[in-house]
Amino acid sequence: MVTRRDIIVGAGVAAAAGSAGLAQDTSPDQAAKLAPITGDLQPIQPDEFRARIEKAQRLMVENGLGGLVLEPGASMTYFGGPRWGRSERLTALVVPASGDVAVVTPSFEEGTMRERLVIGDDVRTWREHESPFARVVEILNDRGVSDGEIGVEASVRFFVVDGLRAAGPKFAFVSGEDVTLGCRAIKSAHEIELMQAANDVTMAAYRHVYPQVEAGMTPGDIASLMSDAQRALGGSMNWELVLLNEASAYPHGSGQPQTVVDGGVVLMDCGCAVHGYQSDISRTWVHGDPSPRQREVWELVKRGQELALETAQIGAPIGRVDDVVRRMYADAGFGPGYQAPGLTHRLGHGIGMEGHESPNFVKNEARLLEAGMCFSNEPGIYIPGAFGVRMEDCLHMTAGGPHLFSPLAPSLDDPIG
Numbered sequence: 001m002v003t004r005r006d007i008i009v010g011a012g013v014a015a016a017a018g019s020a021g022l023a024q025d026t027s028p029d030q031a032a033k034l035a036p037i038t039g040d041l042q043p044i045q046p047d048e049f050r051a052r053i054e055k056a057q058r059l060m061v062e063n064g065l066g067g068l069v070l071e072p073g074a075s076m077t078y079f080g081g082p083r084w085g086r087s088e089r090l091t092a093l094v095v096p097a098s099g100d101v102a103v104v105t106p107s108f109e110e111g112t113m114r115e116r117l118v119i120g121d122d123v124r125t126w127r128e129h130e131s132p133f134a135r136v137v138e139i140l141n142d143r144g145v146s147d148g149e150i151g152v153e154a155s156v157r158f159f160v161v162d163g164l165r166a167a168g169p170k171f172a173f174v175s176g177e178d179v180t181l182g183c184r185a186i187k188s189a190h191e192i193e194l195m196q197a198a199n200d201v202t203m204a205a206y207r208h209v210y211p212q213v214e215a216g217m218t219p220g221d222i223a224s225l226m227s228d229a230q231r232a233l234g235g236s237m238n239w240e241l242v243l244l245n246e247a248s249a250y251p252h253g254s255g256q257p258q259t260v261v262d263g264g265v266v267l268m269d270c271g272c273a274v275h276g277y278q279s280d281i282s283r284t285w286v287h288g289d290p291s292p293r294q295r296e297v298w299e300l301v302k303r304g305q306e307l308a309l310e311t312a313q314i315g316a317p318i319g320r321v322d323d324v325v326r327r328m329y330a331d332a333g334f335g336p337g338y339q340a341p342g343l344t345h346r347l348g349h350g351i352g353m354e355g356h357e358s359p360n361f362v363k364n365e366a367r368l369l370e371a372g373m374c375f376s377n378e379p380g381i382y383i384p385g386a387f388g389v390r391m392e393d394c395l396h397m398t399a400g401g402p403h404l405f406s407p408l409a410p411s412l413d414d415p416i417g
Helices: 015-021 028-033 046-062 074-078 107-116 132-142 158-167 177-184 189-212 219-232 245-249 292-311 318-331
Strands: 065-070 092-096 102-106 123-126 148-152 171-175 236-244 264-274 281-287 348-350 357-361 374-377 380-383 387-390 393-398 401-404
Touching: 046 065, 046 092, 046 177, 065 132, 065 171, 065 177, 074 177, 092 132, 102 107, 102 132, 107 123, 123 132, 132 158, 148 158, 148 177, 158 171, 177 357, 189 219, 189 264, 189 281, 189 393, 219 236, 219 264, 236 245, 245 264, 245 380, 245 387, 264 387, 281 292, 281 387, 292 318, 292 374, 292 380, 292 387, 292 401, 318 357, 357 374
Parallel strands: 065 148, 102 123, 148 171
Antiparallel strands: 065 092, 092 102, 236 264, 264 281, 348 357, 348 374, 374 393, 380 387, 393 401
């Protein structure tokens, strides 16, 4: 069994740079003086996009699919499409089982699409009175696919699937998850490097913000400090959730007014992205002197993180990680299962280009852990009407076990490290 001493903690690109950057004045107006710590990291390059498409095509052949249709979103971007918003006008990336990818987009978007497209140059346009779905079928036919099963991502909207069925009655449009998940769930070394950088940024921002939290501050005050720090340190797409006092008992918070008070819980759940790859780190502490009950719950939550790391081993069912931690909490009087007071949400989620990706550390997840999978490890104990504690650090699986992107919080008295 792997113990917490055996867990490898990521050094990351900012191990030294972060410490140097944080040796600056940390007063609230000093975020602008923080220097980016993301170095000269490069975004995903065309060769890697091509390798992704080749893997997807192999998986399509194995699963009997003639192609894959993706709407704008992380999967479309993953396979070389641009970052693009969804609307009532269809834009789609078509990945055939053989041949080059192609894009369907409104005719007035062609120039912008060609400017942003990373891989391929086949852009099929449609005018407002024409069917975009016919363009998708046209691409498949041009790649030698005239019938059979075509995969669509789980997030593709109903009107798109309905339109494709009408335009291509010889096709059966089915789930393409075996392809999209088969590619995206296993991160490359480059993807892991970018995720490490995002986690380094978020941890450096926590070190900057933590000493500035004072009695009387609101969640908005603290979130602004964190957002400014993550941006200054090189993060983008920054997000911050700050829960105070009783609101910490509700995983996504409360609309009631909150301020930092002596003896009150401060729970922060924050992240950012570096070249599109995300971090997600939570820390909980008590402003002032913690009560024995607060300390007891904090220690139990941390033990849950450690137990998850001991359980997450290559070849183990992913759902087992959630089961083992939840049983330990039940033995301590919380739950049972997903009931409050206790751990009311899954133990963790997949992470990468999206903050929440499949698969998840959740009951009944039968997939097996593989090297390259990335997850959050975020047990919490929530006591409605009192307080909650959540700690969250992300990891990626290696042949030797889980590798943390950020070190676990040392203690309630030193929650950041």
